[in-house]
Amino acid sequence: MKASSNLHSKTFLLILSMVTFGPLGNTLLGKGMKQVGTISIRTLPDLVHVASRVFTSGTIWLGMISLLMFFISYMLVLSWADYSYVQPSSAFAYGIVALWGHFLLHETVTPTRWLGVLVIGAGVFVVGYTHPRTTEHN
Amino acid sequence: MLWEVALLVLIVIAGTSGELCMSRAMKTIGEVKDFRPMSLLRVIVRAMQVGWMWIGFFLMVVAFLALLGALSMENVSFVVPVTAISYAAGALGGKIFLGERVSPQRWAGVALVCLGVTLVIIGRN
Numbered sequence: 484m485k486a487s488s489n490l491h492s493k494t495f496l497l498i499l500s501m502v503t504f505g506p507l508g509n510t511l512l513g514k515g516m517k518q519v520g521t522i523s524i525r526t527l528p529d530l531v532h533v534a535s536r537v538f539t540s541g542t543i544w545l546g547m548i549s550l551l552m553f554f555i556s557y558m559l560v561l562s563w564a565d566y567s568y569v570q571p572s573s574a575f576a577y578g579i580v581a582l583w584g585h586f587l588l589h590e591t592v593t594p595t596r597w598l599g600v601l602v603i604g605a606g607v608f609v610v611g612y613t614h615p616r617t618t619e620h621n
Numbered sequence: 622m623l624w625e626v627a628l629l630v631l632i633v634i635a636g637t638s639g640e641l642c643m644s645r646a647m648k649t650i651g652e653v654k655d656f657r658p659m660s661l662l663r664v665i666v667r668a669m670q671v672g673w674m675w676i677g678f679f680l681m682v683v684a685f686l687a688l689l690g691a692l693s694m695e696n697v698s699f700v701v702p703v704t705a706i707s708y709a710a711g712a713l714g715g716k717i718f719l720g721e722r723v724s725p726q727r728w729a730g731v732a733l734v735c736l737g738v739t740l741v742i743i744g745r746n
Contacts, residue, residue, distance in 0.1 A: 555661070555665065557643075558643065558647055558664075558665070558668060559647075559653050559661070559664070561643065561644040561647040561648070562647040562648065562650055562651065562652055562653045562664070563652035563653070565715055565719070565721045566640065566641060566644040566711060566714070566715040566719055566721065567711060567712040567714075567715030567716065567719075567721050567723050567727060567731070568721075568727070569644075570640065570707075570708060570711040570712075570715075571708050571711070571712070571727075571730055571731045571734040574708065574734045574737070574738055577737070577738055577741045581741065592744075593744040594744070595740055595743055595744030596740070596741050596744030597744075598740050598744070599736075599737045599738065599739070599740030599741030599742075599743075599744055600737065600741060601737070602733055602734075602736050602737030602740060603733070603734055603737030603738060603741065604737075605733050605737070606730045606731065606732070606733030606734035606735075606736075606737055607730065607734065608730075609726060609727075609729055609730030609733060610726075610727055610730030610731065610734070611730075612726065613724055613726050613727045613730070617721050617722035617723075618648070618719065618720055618721055618722075
């Protein structure tokens with residue numbers, strides 16, 4: 484019983500880490516690339532110039548670290564939990580992005596999008612009530 | 622049109638297969654129980670020595686390139702909802718390739734997630 488509860492807790496924590504760091508990384512990378520501006524590479528010095536702009540951007544580094552955190556969380560949770568459990572649960576990231584857009588960035592979120600977030604939430608809830616692991620493990 | 626369909630199929634199949642391979646690689650490592658940084662680093666190094674992980678990376682790169690190709694032909698509002706099928710493909714792949722027991726309840730949840738993701742993307746401004 485305790486083992487099952489522990490399994491649920493660590494699965495929940497790592498999926499939470501995935502749905503937080505994944506969208507955060509994408510947003511930061513997008514913002515960083517906009518700061519870098521339009522990329523035009525015709526010669527080798529152009530490439531060096533663009534690379535130096537990309538790799539000296541703190542926003543891009545933060546984005547890459549966030550995506551690395553997302554990927555490590557994904558790898559770790561898959562070491563014990565079913566893929567068919569983790570993959571749909573991680574779709575909650577769409578909901579996080581909508582909430583984030585509405586409350587932090589004051590973006591307009593259309594009713595259709597809110598409906599989608601609710602349906603994803605219901606789907607994740609239904610999947611979440613199944614056991615995270617249905618296979619034998621090492 | 623044929624190229625666009627081929628790319629969309631490739632995005633779903635290569636992307637899902639890549640993640641399934643990564644999942645298989647991590648299952649061979651076994652359940653991670655020690656979350657100290659050095660232990661996690663050792664887990665990652667061990668994972669990188671499993672062939673399935675590299676096959677997974679390769680397939681994910683193929684899916685990403687197919688996504689870029691599809692986006693150059695079609696609008697993102699068309700391409701991304703289509704890729705929501707990946708959630709159903711993932712449950713099917715988990716059942717067939719990884720031997721997971723996908724209950725009717727989990728299938729129902731996956732169907733809701735597919736529908737929800739489609740609505741979210743259609744509802745973008």
